[in-house]
Amino acid sequence: MRWEFGRRSDNVEDRRGRNVAGPVAGGGIGVIVLALIASFLGIDPSVVLQPDTTVSDRPTSDAPRTTSPQEDKQADFVSVVLADTEDTWNDLFRQMGKTYVEPKLVLFSDVVDSGCGYAKSATGPFYCPADQKMYIDLSFYDDLQNRFQAPGDFAQAYVIAHEVGHHVQNLLGISDRVRALQSRVSEVEANQLSVRLELQADCFAGIWANNAQRTRQILEQGDIEEALNAASSIGDDRLQSQSRGYVVPESFTHGTSAQRVRWFKQGIQTGDPAQCNTFKTARL
Template structure:
């Protein structure tokens, strides 16, 4: 993926050199509570990477970013700019509405959002209350070293997936899902979460196709990286890596096979109408 020297987005908020803003040691239990009240939808990666919550608290201190962090920040900014250009064209054409750019917040360790506090153990997430994507950029290192899913386009897929949740929020999907989940059993609520995640994967595929056509900076190897990343964040794969037997009723994001399939579907079609996971599930 050729990204260096290209336009970055202005809608990036970099908190990586800041203190955690009073989040404190939210821990895995706190993460699960946050998930229960409706974040859309972080990946609980703590079972495979150990205790990565560093218990940051409000100190008022800051630190300079390393050269590597600065480069990652530039990369994130370019990918976000690409999503803005793609969706500002696709959403009016296919959904009849103007796209509203979200903000992407980069943080380290822990963060405070309009959805509450969260730790890096949650993985990247989208908060519909403030229309912001939250990303601890150290997740990219975890993807490479712990999940076997390295590569620039694999990381770009993660961002595009979270932007897919923003698209869902803008077209009204997330509000409906949240209402349905509140009235559902845990098993049914998990299933609704899976459908939401798979649609976001499909939207990420749409972005990949449009970005390839619009910018010409993506090749077949990049797409393979994204598909591999979709596989590695499948619920069954994460459970197996954590030494647990996969239990489909407890899936919240979808199996590796389904995540790859819906990404490919979005990439091949380029059409939002082909990403109706809810309709295909009879909802």
Template sequence: MQWRGRRESSNVEDRRRMGGGGAARVGGIGGAGAVIVVILALFLGVDPSQLLGPDGGGMTQTSGAPVELTAEDEAEGKFVSVVLADTEEIWTRVFRDQLGQPYRPATLVLFKEATRSACGGASEATGPFYCPADRKVYLDTAFFTTLHKRLGAGGDFAAAYVVAHEIGHHVQNELGILGQANQVRQQVSQAESNAISVRIELQADCLSGIWAREAAQTLGVVERGDLEEAVNAARQIGDDTLQRNAGKRPMPHTFTHGTSAQRSRWFMIGLQSGMLADCDTFRTDDL
């Protein structure tokens, strides 16, 4: 992906110099436990407290000594900022052309180890997520290493797909879809709630496909092999694949994000179509 030297978004809130974001984990999930949470609950997309509790898995407030960012940290921050800027340009155009309405961009919060969100605690264990309460995406870029080394989804476009997927949840929020879906989830059984969650996540995958299409055709920043990296990432984070990799037998009633085949398929639908109307995962029986 061509990203170096390109326009960066002004909607980035960088908390990484705050160390642990003013929070430290005590008696919570860490080490191997954190990895298991990331693998089994990857891309929760809405509220990490559903997994780790409202305190983010045992976080308590501390002074959080300032830290210096490494050259790699700086590069990752610029990369995320460029990808976010691309999503803003693309969704502004899509909202205008397909909906006739303005697009209000999200804020992306960069942090190290732990921070707070309006949806509860955020930590490296939660993975990237979108909080509709404050309209912010939360991301510890250390997750990119997990994506590459533990989940087998390397490449800068795979990392960009992570950002685009979370912005897809923001698009859902702007359209009123996310709030309606989550309201219904609170009124049904756990299995039914999980099924709705799958549709939410697959739609976000489809929306990220629209982003990838526009990045290639309109912005011209997609290089050879990039799209394959995104499709591979979608496959590697399917619920069935993640559960197998965690040594478990896939249990469809527990799926919250969709299978590898479903995730890659809906990304491709968005990529090939480019139309919001074709990303309606809520009115189809063919997921």
């Protein structure tokens, strides 16, 4: 991926190395959002959510720790990707007669205090609609390469673009409508709505890739395959099979590997957000 000469975003908030003391999210939107994130990564939610416990007994500190050159390069990379999504969605929102509100991207280490509650790095990257910020511990990229077998810079960019997709859904009111529907249906039906929401975010990630390539020629050979591999690696069926040895389709919240690949491809091939309406199709 050709990113080194890209614009850097002003919307990156670097909290790496800061100590955080406080209770892990124990109720309300924090639990709901972070539990969904845990299922995204195929981990035990108790690793992420520990009601009525303390994250750290150490005093809080605003002094950032010393970072390695590799960490600084990753921070620089995500800043460029974020800036590129800003350019893409500012342009697309203008075409829709709307104003795009750029989200913040928070870099953290180990634990973070978000608008959706306290979260550990085991949570993985996530978007919090309450404060319109995305959160990532850059060590997740090691997991993406080693645990999920999805290496490559474009795979890493896909992760950011997917979370930006959730921000777009929030701005368009899609997330609120889905949450309202989920409160009135069964758990299985609520999961199905979550799948459609996640697949649309995958499609929106593809929209960014299409626009970025068309206007800035960022892609190199193998980049698309990296993103498709990442999408496939975090499908519900693959994650459940790896962690449990079997799959429970009724519990899926993000879609199968094939579905995630299909909707990312839908976005990158069409470049049209209108083609990402996962809520109006019978075939996911």
